[in-house]
Amino acid sequence: MNVNKHNTLDNLSDEKLVELYKKMLLIRKCEEHLSSATKEGAFPGAVHLYIGQEAIAVSMCDHLTEDDWISSTHRGHGHFIAKGGDVNTMMAEIYGKATGICNGKGGSMHVADFKKGIMGANGVVGGGMGLAIGAALAASMDKKNKVSVVFFGDGAANQGVLMEAMNISSLWKLPLIFVCENNQYSEFTHTSEVTSGKIVDRAKPFGIPTLEVDGNNFIEMWQASAQAVLRARNNQGPTFIEAHTYRQRGHVEFEYSFLSRTYRDQDEVNKWLANDKDPLLRFEQYLFDNSIIDNQKTEALNNEIDSVVKESVSFAVNSPLPDLSSAFNNMIA
Numbered sequence: 001m002n003v004n005k006h007n008t009l010d011n012l013s014d015e016k017l018v019e020l021y022k023k024m025l026l027i028r029k030c031e032e033h034l035s036s037a038t039k040e041g042a043f044p045g046a047v048h049l050y051i052g053q054e055a056i057a058v059s060m061c062d063h064l065t066e067d068d069w070i071s072s073t074h075r076g077h078g079h080f081i082a083k084g085g086d087v088n089t090m091m092a093e094i095y096g097k098a099t100g101i102c103n104g105k106g107g108s109m110h111v112a113d114f115k116k117g118i119m120g121a122n123g124v125v126g127g128g129m130g131l132a133i134g135a136a137l138a139a140s141m142d143k144k145n146k147v148s149v150v151f152f153g154d155g156a157a158n159q160g161v162l163m164e165a166m167n168i169s170s171l172w173k174l175p176l177i178f179v180c181e182n183n184q185y186s187e188f189t190h191t192s193e194v195t196s197g198k199i200v201d202r203a204k205p206f207g208i209p210t211l212e213v214d215g216n217n218f219i220e221m222w223q224a225s226a227q228a229v230l231r232a233r234n235n236q237g238p239t240f241i242e243a244h245t246y247r248q249r250g251h252v253e254f255e256y257s258f259l260s261r262t263y264r265d266q267d268e269v270n271k272w273l274a275n276d277k278d279p280l281l282r283f284e285q286y287l288f289d290n291s292i293i294d295n296q297k298t299e300a301l302n303n304e305i306d307s308v309v310k311e312s313v314s315f316a317v318n319s320p321l322p323d324l325s326s327a328f329n330n331m332i333a
């Protein structure tokens with residue numbers, strides 16, 4: 001299957017394009033805050049940041065409604081925000097507060113909101129696949145044309161559960177979309193050291209149509225997402241997208257506090273931070289080139305998003321910790 005490159009984003013209004021840009025900016029700025037906050041020890045636990053991959057979640061989720069489902073990874077804040085998750089309660093969750101979306105008991109790797117179709121971030125690599133296929137099966141039995149999307153990494157593509165998910169979703173024509181975010185690293189190991197062949201080719205023997213895209217190109221990723229979601233809604237079965245991207249930050253923030261060696265060249269990182277590679281800067285340039293934003297508008301949007309992030313941090317910081325008596329609430333024995 002080829003990405004519909006003749007189609008541009010022309011059919012989206014300027015307002016809509018600015019909304020999409022704001023969503024990417026919101027993810028970026030939340031993550032930047034979390035980066036500095038984790039270094040200050042503002043909350044317990046580690047954070048895995050989505051910086052550099054924002055175009056993938058935002059473009060895919062633009063085609064989904066609250067009734068559709070997504071499952072995510074340990075790098076899940078971007079998916080949560082893109083799918084319409086509330087930033088205040090996400091921030092409070094990461095800060096471990098009672099007002100968090102999971103009452104402060106899940107933390108960064110478990111931000112979830114079932115009311116919004118967000119089955120959650122997931123600390124188990126590949127764990128989201130089982131959840132997404134369950135939701136896809138339920139969607140197909142309900143016959144309400146709902147769609148289920150699993151976001152996973154290149155490392156997760158080496159988990160056996162992917163083969164099981166591809167097999168049964170293809171056989172049963174489930175409305176499932178595989179989105180492999182190939183960011184070139186699994187923890188501290190380059191993908192080429194642990195992955196044979198092309199990841200996207202793994203779907204082919206199962207008869208699943210595939211799309212391989214530049215995941216840092218918002219337009220290309222948006223088009224691929226449109227095609228995959230349309231197929232799923234029309235009961236045509238699963239689609240597999242491999243989105244090439246780059247993990248701009250470490251595997252976890254602050255990793256050099258425990259790593260004794262570097263594992264990638266700064267030159268390589270710098271190349272991906274540049275205007276022609278970074279997904280947010282590229283989309284911003286597209287909006288400039290089409291006279292949708294200018295310097296003044298960009299500054300206003302940045303100020304607006306800064307306030308949203310500031311408000312979420314203040315909500316999190318000023319919220320109480322969960323009461324000790326609630327420790328065993330919502331637990332099943």
Ligand SMILES: Cc1ncc(C[n+]2csc(CCOP(=O)(O)OP(=O)(O)O)c2C)c(N)n1
Nearest residue numbers: 075123124125153154155156183185186187
């Ligand atoms: C089943 C399982 N195995 C190993 C780990 C440890 N681990 C956490 S993240 C990670 C790398 C995942 O790489 P990838 O899927 O490419 O996602 P990325 O971090 O690049 O977003 C590993 C091995 C885990 N959490 N779960």
Ligand SMILES: [Mg+2]
Nearest residue numbers: 153154185186
């Ligand atoms: Mg990876």
